[in-house]
Amino acid sequence: MLSWEARTQIQQLWDLISLGDDVCTSANKAKSFKKEVSELESLVNRLSQMLKTLLCFVTSTHTSLYLRPLHCIVAEVKVGFEHALSIVHKCKCGNLFWKLFTTCSNATQFVELFNCLNASISDMKWLLSIYMPQNCSMPTYEKPVKVKVWSCIAAVKMGRALEDRVLAVKQLASLAEQNDEYKNIIYEENGVPSLQKLLKEKISLDAQIMGVKTLCLLANEKERKRVILKEMISTILSRSSRTSAMSDQIQAANLVTL
Numbered sequence: 001m002l003s004w005e006a007r008t009q010i011q012q013l014w015d016l017i018s019l020g021d022d023v024c025t026s027a028n029k030a031k032s033f034k035k036e037v038s039e040l041e042s043l044v045n046r047l048s049q050m051l052k053t054l055l056c057f058v059t060s061t062h063t064s065l066y067l068r069p070l071h072c073i074v075a076e077v078k079v080g081f082e083h084a085l086s087i088v089h090k091c092k093c094g095n096l097f098w099k100l101f102t103t104c105s106n107a108t109q110f111v112e113l114f115n116c117l118n119a120s121i122s123d124m125k126w127l128l129s130i131y132m133p134q135n136c137s138m139p140t141y142e143k144p145v146k147v148k149v150w151s152c153i154a155a156v157k158m159g160r161a162l163e164d165r166v167l168a169v170k171q172l173a174s175l176a177e178q179n180d181e182y183k184n185i186i187y188e189e190n191g192v193p194s195l196q197k198l199l200k201e202k203i204s205l206d207a208q209i210m211g212v213k214t215l216c217l218l219a220n221e222k223e224r225k226r227v228i229l230k231e232m233i234s235t236i237l238s239r240s241s242r243t244s245a246m247s248d249q250i251q252a253a254n255l256v257t258l
Contacts, residue, residue, distance in 0.1 A: 006058060009067055012074060013055045019081045020048035023088060030091040036110045037091050040084055043117040047077055050124040057131050066157045068190050069130065069150040073123045080116045087113060130154045149175065149185050157194040165198060166207045169214055176217035187218050196231050 002010070027041040051074075058065065087109055126143075130151060143151070152175070155168035172191060175182045186192075192215065199211050219225035 002059075003064070005067055006065060009070060009074070010055065010058055012078075013051055013058070016074060016078055016081065017048055017051050017055065019078070019085065020044050020051070023081055023084045024048075026085060026088040026092070030088060032093060033091045033110070036107075037088060040088065040110070040113065040117075043114065043121065044081065044084055047080075047117065047120055047124060050121070050128060051077070053128060054124070054131070057128075063158060065131070066150075066154045066190070066194065069127060069147075069154070073120070073127050076116075076123065077120045080113065080120050083109075083113055083116070131158075145175070145182060146185055146189065149182075149189050149191065153186070153189060153191045153194050156191075156198055162203060162207070166203075166210060169195065169198065169207070169210050173210065173214040173217060176214060180220060183218050183220050187224060192218060192228060196228075 023044045024041050027037050027044075030037040054070070058070075126147065131154075149172070152168040152172045156165050156172070159165040159168060172186055172195075176186055195211050195215050199208060203211075215228050219228045
């Protein structure tokens, strides 16, 4: 059963695909800047195909998805499509005087829009590689911190192999140790629920401790500490009491009460 968030995102994807179709339909009616409009249509088509692939994945998956990056990236694609539709509508006019009057302005807008759409294509490639790693290769470029955080949280929540999920937790801990800004990004991008969910699963004590360590690092503000530790203490002690020796329970208890 899909969550409300997933169903909402599916509808947004359908709407965006429809918007892309509108751009392409209008592009076929352009009477000026035909070369630029043709390139624009090609970029929009490419993004639309990626959106359709993403839609198929989201509607067919049986696992809980980390949707934060999808929501943010799709929002940027929508901005690009809306801008594209606006420009293409202007190009339906074939009046020579109008074309001469608007050449400089529209040329600049096309360049800006091409950059925007190409950036969205790169983002969508990355997004598909996160959701469908078996079908899409990870793009190789220096990623912003937020993208690194998204990658790690997605791996913690959706990773197939436990070792991959634990590695992602370690990477989150490494980022959180660097500065408060990174802690804030991890917290704001919904890293805490994924870490808490991991602690409730059947994992080794080492994995539990790494998860707890990361959550403790994120509890750098009073309210966060209250929210995080309340759930974490009961989870980790409950699990360790059933599966671990007394010395291990003491180690876990000491960690969460630091």
